[in-house]
Amino acid sequence: MGEAIAFYTIAAFVLGFAVMVVSTKDTVHSVLFLVLDFLAVAALYVLLGAEFLAAIQVLVYAGGIVVLYLFVVMLVNLKGFPEENRDPHRRTKLGLGLAAAVVVELGAILAYDYARPVPQLADAAIPVVGNTEEVGWLLYTSYLIPFEIASMLLLVAMIGAIVLAKREL
Amino acid sequence: MTETRAGAVTPAVHHGAMFDTNELVLNMGPQHPSTHGVLRVVLRLDGEKVVDADVVIGYLHRGIEKLSENRNWTQIILLTDRMDYVAAATNNVGYCETVEKLLSIEVPRRARYVRTILCELQRIASHCLWLGTHAMDIGAMTVFLYAFRERELILDLFEEFCGARLTYNSMRIGGLPLDIPSGWDRKVLEFCRIMDSKILEYEELLTHNRIWLERTKGIGVIDGPEAVAIGLSGPALRGSGVPRDVRKDEPYAAYDELEFDVPIGAVGDTYDRYLVRMEEFRQSLRLIRQATEGLPEGPIVGKVPRLIKPPAGETYHAIESPKGELGYFIVSDGKSTNPYRFRVRPPSFCNLQGLPRLVRGHLVADVVALIGSLDIVLGEVDR
């Protein structure tokens, strides 16, 4: 019962803030709603028992990535919103069509869910307890190569961002 | 036009944007805590780097020079108080000596000695204020209060001498208005004793402080010839290694009878200007000690005519105020009881000319450090 209340409340926040993100005119407000949305998603992770991921979500997403967005929004200082000059070739219809496709997908999920229950996976042998430890264990054993690749990706992205953003090298 | 990274040239349009990737115009002052009054500096910034600076002055203009042309010779003394209001006694001395030069009056030795004491006390007081505000601008707030504590002692001495604490009106043409109070010289020596240890205290907080060094070394470097070309004077000039001191070069008051050194800097950065002024504290104390101990007896006023009416002619006389060369240029027509033309060469004003040159290429934070390092008083800049 408590879980259901928490889920529906948080889900409402997640979707509500998401709608605000894409619909608000002022870009800075949009960024703020994005932060709130990420915080709500973090709450969802806590509900799912993934505390580590929740902390990462707040630390990296809300405290890091979105600050970058805010920086850029402040740096580019929009005079007049891009939406003001409407372009008739804009694919609004395609967007709505895709939305319809997703609705169909939602229906499919529901139908599938009723038809066949989800099978239980056998517990993997992880010799540690605690969410953070589990994630860490998998990250540094089975998924070590992807982890290294991810770190390389971040390094490359960092260099790329510096090259792009710096006016003269 | 600005060169962009892609190699294309785009016009650097300034459309009043709040923040741009190109340049930002920042209006520093006239209401700003560290422009030392109503100075206004319009900075063009690239990020935080100062591309150019434009100094706007005149917010404290009271027309002292024009006013003086309509006052009689003695009334002008109190107007000079209001120029460099943190060093009023020096202004008085400079003016009175100029008029004495016009009148060819011989000033008694005792008066000249007392003038020297007052000037040097005033220099210490002014440097205290400079040190306090300069350090405060760079963030060392304790030095500010320490320096003001010692300045207070000097103000007490002045109060005892002439009754005022800021605008002294403490000179008369031809000498002094009154002799020093009894026991005043002992108090001056006592002050020198206190001040000796306090200078060490300031230096302990700043001179070898890493952050202070990083904030002042290499900031606003100006070499000797350029400093002369811009017209800097006083510690700002001596910091660049030019040993120019009016007290030594064209002695006035009793400076030719006393011993002192003129400290000079090596590089000409903010730190050198700081060191020069710190050394000047010591030299001033040395002068005060000599003058107080060797204070001659005798009259305090020379032979001054009842009606001061200098013969027709003009004269320029400069003294070394705490800020630099303070010169008075006075023209007398020989007929009226007021100057025909009165013009001041204020050290702050001339030193301020160097500010745009000094701040170029530095950061916003250095601008306040450099304003502090030039040691300006807006009352003197605008007059």
Next chain:
Amino acid sequence: MITPTHYMLLSAALFMIGVVGVLVRRNIIIIFMSIELILNAVNINLVAFSSQLQHTVGQVFAVFVVAVAAAEAAVGLGIILAFYRNRETVNIDEMNLMRW
């Protein structure tokens, strides 16, 4: 009882909002933020299944998604800044040249 289906529905809805944002808005910064929403939708799914299946691997992948999102944001925003410097706009309709 909250099942993974609920989370899937939520995730699909969030995904949809993100897609609509990408397609309808023309401010590139908002489009980037919509992409972040999409990535979050994916993460919700991953974590929900990880919790349902009692296996942490879903969370590990969510961590990778976060890392990729960070890289994407850094490079993407760098491109936006560089573009803005040259064209003074963030409207993607005006980004129709491969070079300038």
Next chain:
Amino acid sequence: MIDLFIIPLLKIAIVLNATLVGVTYMVLLERKVIAWAQSRLGPMRVGPHGILQPVADALKLMIKEDITPVRVDRWVFTAAPIISMVPALIVYAVIPFGPEVTLFGRQVTLYITDINVGLLYVVSVASVGVYGIILAGYASNSKYPLLASLRASAQLISYEVAVTLTLVSVILVAGTLSMVGIVRAQEEAGVWFAFIQPLAFGIFFIGGLAETNRAPFDLPEAEQELTGGFHTEYSGMRFALFFLAEYANVIVVSSVATTLFLGGWLRPFPSVDALAFLDIVPSWTWFLLKSFVFLYVFVWIRATLPRYRYDQLMRLGWKVLIPLAIVNLVVTGFIRLMVL
């Protein structure tokens, strides 16, 4: 019921109130200590030796006119001070003031909660606090606050990296992320982590000064340069919130430093039995004492040092502290690998 709701709520109420009162008295402490350093008396008028000055300050700030300048972003302008205040307060949820004690025949823990990602929680909540400053600068629609907020956010993000890296080496030594667990690890090790990780402690302290915008890193609010910084346009209660948030953050840093490096509630030299008589002092007193020492040092530094310049601050952060923190982390990890 009592264990689930009433006791936690009581604890939250006590901690929040204590924090807010502590913050206002931190202001008094700062004014007094700086005054003494500068051979002044500090506040003396309100109450004996100015002891009631915080009350007067709070009253004054509350009845002041709360100006919203024209052409500001109204919502963001109002939200910014709240955003900077809230993270500073909710960090206290995981700070352990003491171990379990028996109160009125009931086992009570002297912390609100002990979650197994406690340290991550602290770091992530602290990282949200930067929004208050950025948004204040943006919403004010004025140049000085904007410059200051850009400075502030760059500063906070840079030093966060160094601080987080030092925390990682502490985690390596303690083997847990839980704040209570870290104190217990120090109890078992018999030594404060400040002695095992002196470099991390130093970096954490410097980073803490920078993260809380304290002298000598108080650039974002450098009055002499930026006329007050990001809160230039604020007045009344909204200004007070920024002000309180800053001091609350100082207390947070002190508490976290105490927990991680100075053994939290443990008495000095927890392994030396000869000092066992010190155990009669309640554990939370040790915690408060140690935090107080930090607060005093913060104030002391402010009274002594000039301010860094922006580029020097960045250089210190990126070229000195972060490499040092990484080296410390690698060495710690290596030693840990050898020992285990």
